[in-house]
Amino acid sequence: RGLGSAEIARRLQISSSTVRILRRHFAGGPFILQQDWAPSHGSRSTLAVLKAHFPGFLDKNLWPASSPDLNPMDFSVWGMLEGKIAGKVFATVDDLKAALEVAWASIDDGYLRRTVNSVKKRLRACVKARGSNFEILL
Numbered sequence: 118r119g120l121g122s123a124e125i126a127r128r129l130q131i132s133s134s135t136v137r138i139l140r141r142h143f144a145g146g147p148f149i150l151q152q153d154w155a156p157s158h159g160s161r162s163t164l165a166v167l168k169a170h171f172p173g174f175l176d177k178n179l180w181p182a183s184s185p186d187l188n189p190m191d192f193s194v195w196g197m198l199e200g201k202i203a204g205k206v207f208a209t210v211d212d213l214k215a216a217l218e219v220a221w222a223s224i225d226d227g228y229l230r231r232t233v234n235s236v237k238k239r240l241r242a243c244v245k246a247r248g249s250n251f252e253i254l255l
Contacts, residue, residue, distance in 0.1 A: 189233050197224060242255055
């Protein structure tokens with residue numbers, strides 16, 4: 118029996134390896150974890166991990182609901198990761214997780230910086246469009 122998408126998302130998105138990668142990437146510097154607050158992201162187990170590893174994470178009341186166009190993981194990075202593992206079959210969730218970790222490690226830091234830096238422009242466009250579709254303004 119396969120795992121539900123909520124369980125897979127929970128296992129993939131916040132793991133000890135993810136925490137290590139983030140801490141190494143930001144080298145002890147300040148950062149805020151932002152997420153899209155899909156139902157699985159607000160589960161008790163996920164919130165416990167967030168509170169333990171990311172004090173000050175953005176509460177769901179501080180980020181617009183259903184806002185993938187404002188989330189760098191959604192508007193850019195997940196698509197790149199998907200492209201890197203497309204066409205491969207994984208026997209287990211752990212195999213998928215390992216492939217995603219390898220794909221993540223291969224992403225150029227410059228790409229990630231450009232993606233994150235584009236959020237400000239996206240936020241301004243969202244405000245200008247009064248929360249409606251703003252892709253045409255980019």
